[in-house]
Amino acid sequence: MVAGTGRALIARRVGVWPRVSGVYSGHMSAGTLTLCDDCGLLQQSPRLPPRGSAQCVRCGKTLHRHQPDSVNRTLALTLTGLVLFIVANSFPFLSFEMQGRSTETTLITGVVDLTAQGKGEVAAVVFFTSILAPGLQLLLLLIVLTPLKLGRPLPPGFPTLFRWFKRLVPWGMMDVFMIGILVSVVKLTDMANIVPGLSLFAFVVLIFVLAAAQASLAPDVVWERVPLPPEARRPPARGEVVVGCDVCELVVPAGAAKIDRQGRARCPRCTDVLHRRKPRxxxxxxxxxxxxxxxxxxxxxxxxxxxxxxxxxxxxxxxxxxxxxxxxxxxxxxxxxxxxxxxxxxxxxxxxxxxxxxxxxxxxxxxxxxxxxxxxxxxxxxxxxxxxxxxxxxxxxxxxxxxxxxxxxxxxxxxxxxxxxxxxxxxxxxxxxxxxxxxxxxxxxxxxxxxxxxx
Ligand SMILES: [Zn+2]
Ligand SMILES: [Zn+2]
The missing domain is CATH 1.20.140 (Butyryl-CoA Dehydrogenase, subunit A; domain 3)
Known part of the structure; x- marks a missing residue:
């Protein structure tokens, strides 16, 4: 089963279907336990060859993907991305020329103008999705990956920072913004002359660099550096309910979860609140x-x-x-x-x-x-x-x-x-x-x- 670079592997289910997907049936080694995010099935992940991936046996979701040299590649792409991000936000983006008059915009101009027109809600969403979320993602990756690369101790609050990176990913929409630029330019071609600025070129390259950084990141490599308390390392007992963390994907016996002051169970690795299902x-x-x-x-x-x-x-x-x-x-x-x-x-x-x-x-x-x-x-x-x-x-x-x-x-x-x-x-x-x-x-x-x- 473990063969061929790039081959998709299937996670292994052991014996019969478990009666309740989140209960340990006693047939698997605890170190490689995985709970599928999409169907909740507990299963054993195979060892992955370079660039291989493992799919859930029940719903087909990709559970893990092997990324060779993940830290170095992601860090290099992050640094490139940060330079491009600064350029994209510092120079003219597009210019509009009509009958001898012209206006010049930067990336933030639309946000400022929308706010001035009393559409602050829309301006906030545009600012967050096209500038803040991509910028924060790059910054968080830099803070998280630099100590990993240099072999230094992880920064305080490291799991929280990495958790935020994961939460921000769906909100970065530079690729959609690019389609918006194309539609706008085509709409204005009859009316005026549109001249692209230096920022626009940096912005386009940044879209690909950020996507490549996200794709080359193997979160397991990062999470493995967070030490686990002994209780969380013990294998579950047969028939014991196990809980999976939605953020760092750690699978622990329910009894090993840390209980906070409000009585909520928290992940022993990333401290996120644990739920068997999303609440309400x-x-x-x-x-x-x-x-x-x-x-x-x-x-x-x-x-x-x-x-x-x-x-x-x-x-x-x-x-x-x-x-x-x-x-x-x-x-x-x-x-x-x-x-x-x-x-x-x-x-x-x-x-x-x-x-x-x-x-x-x-x-x-x-x-x-x-x-x-x-x-x-x-x-x-x-x-x-x-x-x-x-x-x-x-x-x-x-x-x-x-x-x-x-x-x-x-x-x-x-x-x-x-x-x-x-x-x-x-x-x-x-x-x-x-x-x-x-x-x-x-x-x-x-x-x-x-x-x-x-x-
Ligand atoms: Zn599944
Ligand atoms: Zn966690």
Missing amino acids: SLERTWALLIAATICYVPANLYPIMAVTSLGQTQADTILSGVLFLLHHGMWPLAIVVFTASIFVPLLKLLLLFFLLLSVHFKSSWQPRRRTLMYRVTEAIGRWSMVDVYVVTILVALVRLGNLASIEAQAGAVFFCAVVILTMFAAMSFDPRLIWDAMEQDHVGARSGSPSVAAT
């Missing part, structure tokens, strides 16, 4: 999903921006933006904007409604396919930010008063809310609930959960 997953997901559905209506009915050209003002909704691109023969971009702004949010709402109802009615239909649907909702949501970025970039570029100017409108606020609420909804949903319904006939998955971990 269904209630939270329902609440966020209903809020997103309500916001979806004004997001599509209200204009997202008002365009003033030669003294005449015209309001643009999301749909009219797509039609504009179609009428001007730019159908590839029209398809991109339609998919990102209309199709993806609707698909995400429908998939989440379907998943919630299927869990509610304890459906046993195709759990593997439903887990895949969940992964799709998690992966596609961020691409809907394209239109929010288009508004931000246009507002920053087109600032020539009555000659030509663009102002953000209420639709942009509601649309931004839809994207963020559906992202939080997907994060709140626990796909392990899909599989719990499959175990209802057995010992009873829920009654088997340890009291310390049921926070």
